[in-house]
Amino acid sequence: MLDKTPNKKLSDLLDQFGAALAAGDIDKAVDCFQDDCYWRDLVAFTWNIKTMEGRDQVRDMLASQLAKTKPSNWAIADGEDASENGGVLEGWIRFETAVARGFGHIRLKDGKIWTLLTTMVELKGHEEPAGFARPLGAKHGHGKNRPTWKEEREKEAAELGFKTQPHTLIIGGGQGGIALGARLRQLGVPTIIVEKNERAGDSWRKRYKSLCLHDPVWYDHLPYIDFPSNWPVFSPKDKIGDWLEMYTKVMELNYWSSTEARSASYDDTKKEWTVVVRRDGKDITLRPKQLVLATGMSSKANMPAFKGMDSFKGDQHHSSKHPGPDAYAGKKAVVIGSNNSAHDIAAALWEAGADVTMVQRSTTHISRSDTLMEIGLGSLYSEKAVQSGITTAKADLIFASLPYKILHEFQIPAYAEMKKRDAAFYKGLEKAGFMLDWGDDDSGLFMKYLRRGSGYYIDVGASELIIDGSIKLKGGVEVKEIREHSILFSDGSELPADLIVYATGYGSMNGWAADLISREVADTVGKCWGLGSNTTKDPGPWEGELRNMWKPTQQEALWFHGGNLHQSRHYSQFLSLQLKARHEGIPTPVYGLQQVHHKG
Numbered sequence: 001m002l003d004k005t006p007n008k009k010l011s012d013l014l015d016q017f018g019a020a021l022a023a024g025d026i027d028k029a030v031d032c033f034q035d036d037c038y039w040r041d042l043v044a045f046t047w048n049i050k051t052m053e054g055r056d057q058v059r060d061m062l063a064s065q066l067a068k069t070k071p072s073n074w075a076i077a078d079g080e081d082a083s084e085n086g087g088v089l090e091g092w093i094r095f096e097t098a099v100a101r102g103f104g105h106i107r108l109k110d111g112k113i114w115t116l117l118t119t120m121v122e123l124k125g126h127e128e129p130a131g132f133a134r135p136l137g138a139k140h141g142h143g144k145n146r147p148t149w150k151e152e153r154e155k156e157a158a159e160l161g162f163k164t165q166p167h168t169l170i171i172g173g174g175q176g177g178i179a180l181g182a183r184l185r186q187l188g189v190p191t192i193i194v195e196k197n198e199r200a201g202d203s204w205r206k207r208y209k210s211l212c213l214h215d216p217v218w219y220d221h222l223p224y225i226d227f228p229s230n231w232p233v234f235s236p237k238d239k240i241g242d243w244l245e246m247y248t249k250v251m252e253l254n255y256w257s258s259t260e261a262r263s264a265s266y267d268d269t270k271k272e273w274t275v276v277v278r279r280d281g282k283d284i285t286l287r288p289k290q291l292v293l294a295t296g297m298s299s300k301a302n303m304p305a306f307k308g309m310d311s312f313k314g315d316q317h318h319s320s321k322h323p324g325p326d327a328y329a330g331k332k333a334v335v336i337g338s339n340n341s342a343h344d345i346a347a348a349l350w351e352a353g354a355d356v357t358m359v360q361r362s363t364t365h366i367s368r369s370d371t372l373m374e375i376g377l378g379s380l381y382s383e384k385a386v387q388s389g390i391t392t393a394k395a396d397l398i399f400a401s402l403p404y405k406i407l408h409e410f411q412i413p414a415y416a417e418m419k420k421r422d423a424a425f426y427k428g429l430e431k432a433g434f435m436l437d438w439g440d441d442d443s444g445l446f447m448k449y450l451r452r453g454s455g456y457y458i459d460v461g462a463s464e465l466i467i468d469g470s471i472k473l474k475g476g477v478e479v480k481e482i483r484e485h486s487i488l489f490s491d492g493s494e495l496p497a498d499l500i501v502y503a504t505g506y507g508s509m510n511g512w513a514a515d516l517i518s519r520e521v522a523d524t525v526g527k528c529w530g531l532g533s534n535t536t537k538d539p540g541p542w543e544g545e546l547r548n549m550w551k552p553t554q555q556e557a558l559w560f561h562g563g564n565l566h567q568s569r570h571y572s573q574f575l576s577l578q579l580k581a582r583h584e585g586i587p588t589p590v591y592g593l594q595q596v597h598h599k600g
């Protein structure tokens with residue numbers, strides 16, 4: 001092997017792997033893997049989002065799926081070269097299945113597969129009309145009373161939901177519902193998105209006034225339309241709102257704003273949902289085959305229930321309802337919580353002249369934005385990455401190729417480096433009494449996001465205000481009682497307050513299923529999000545993938561979609577293909593449907 005080029009080594013392995021799969025020789029195929037191996041499949045083999053860990057799981061999956069999948073044509077992807085570094089050979093690959101074309105990424109150690117990512121790109125015969133196949137738009141030739149594009153769009157909008165039924169109904173028209181709706185539109189799946197707000201983008205517009213995205217622009221693109229190269233690195237919330245509104249229009253989505261989904265039930269015999277939505281004050285019944293809850297992973301507010309809350313004479317609200325600081329100049333503001341929203345809101349209140357105290361109940365991870373951009377995201381999502389040929393699509397796949405089971409191992413050194421680089425900053429925070437953590441295993445922010453969706457702040461300035469005492473800190477205490485004009489704490493101290501902001505986070509998305517469908521269905525599908533890492537707020541057992549997100553659930557025809565802009569963009573591809581296949585009646589034998597270990 002030593003004198004072979006990386007390309008030759010990889011193509012030899014792919015030939016061997018492909019031949020074993022084609023022959024149905026599972027032992028030989030499994031023999032291509034290291035003992036310590038990971039195969040992450042996004043829909044292509046499993047019709048699921050699933051990581052097989054170790055040879056036994058690979059064998060089990062192949063025993064179930066190989067004959068149904070019929071993979072073939074394994075090769076290094078066109079225009080790509082394998083590379084070898086530090087004993088790991090890696091490359092981009094392509095393959096086909098009986099029904100789809102796939103793309104993937106592979107890493108070899110000692111000539112055997114260490115990590116394999118297989119993703120479904122398109123269903124054969126149902127490709128998106130793009131490139132050479134893009135629609136003509138104009139209708140050349142002539143004919144009497146031919147409808148224009150506008151007339152056809154208006155007719156479709158007038159009929160869908162009334163004369164004809166959507167195949168897929170997406171409840172929630174934030175970035176998640178919008179991105180998925182755009183993909184389904186390109187795939188020709190009749191879809192309606194219902195959104196209770198008046199305008200697309202309002203879920204961002206209605207958030208606190210000072211909010212800008214915490215993630216940089218390269219991480220945030222929507223499918224099909226990238227932000228232009230002069231778009232700001234951290235988009236202000238209202239600008240993102242406007243972009244989403246524009247996107248919804250130009251992508252020709254059937255977007256019902258001012259429409260609230262009120263109830264949903266599934267008919268097992270008809271294989272159909274009955275969903276009642278209230279649009280402009282009128283109830284309309286929709287009968288989709290598939291129902292997607294894109295109601296937001298950060299929008300089901302966790303509102304605490306403290307003794308005496310009813311008696312409080314000032315303003316009090318959850319962070320998601322915080323209007324901004326303007327009315328609170330000269331007032332005493334208390335922010336309960338110490339994660340992103342708490343910091344952003346506290347800083348904005350301080351800027352507006354309020355006297356602000358942050359109540360920190362438990363430790364928080366803090367990454368400084370600049371450092372995080374450089375060390376955490378820079379190699380994949382940055383101008384530098386783009387210049388070196390790492391497109392957003394490639395970055396998404398490289399990221400997806402790192403199995404969750406070992407992702408923390410890649411993160412720990414990065415956060416150790418951050419800790420070293422910003423040592424003085426962290427010392428200052430500790431001196432101010434701020435309780436810091438780096439995640440249970442020092443793997444930092446992103447693992448916390450995946451495991452529990454909370455517990456961190458990306459510092460864009462508020463930490464300095466805590467360090468210099470401008471924002472006061474009350475740490476390590478519990479709220480005992482809310483009084484008419486103050487808060488009483490577990491250590492017996494009392495803090496006067498005109499405003500209390502409960503920055504206490506959000507609940508699991510299956511809570512939306514309880515509200516709209518039933519508690520029983522919410523319990524049947526169980527908790528959404530989290531990996532089962534057995535770390536704080538992410539109870540085991542190990543799941544291997546995020547619970548319930550973008551993949552089949554224990555409730556037939558019910559799906560959850562959401563997450564940050566990166567996840568919305570990336571995973572909407574795989575959810576849209578799963579829905580398209582069902583729309584076309586293509587068999588979708590699901591392997592390894594997730595078991596439910598937690599109700600919510």
Ligand SMILES: Cc1cc2nc3c(=O)[nH]c(=O)nc-3n(C[C@H](O)[C@H](O)[C@H](O)COP(=O)(O)OP(=O)(O)OC[C@H]3O[C@@H](n4cnc5c(N)ncnc54)[C@H](O)[C@@H]3O)c2cc1C
Pocket residue numbers: 171172173174175176177194195196197202203204207211212213214215259260261262294295296297298299340341561562563564565566
């Ligand atoms: C303060 C804050 C800062 C964040 N910063 C970032 C960031 O920098 N980068 C990033 O990528 N992510 C960020 N996120 C996380 C995430 O990207 C956002 O929460 C984002 O809005 C999620 O989009 P979504 O479409 O999944 O949900 P949402 O934007 O919450 O949209 C859900 C929609 O569902 C609608 N809805 C709910 N129930 C119904 C119903 N019954 N009928 C009709 N409509 C309904 C709601 O009105 C809402 O518009 C942040 C979140 C918060 C809270």
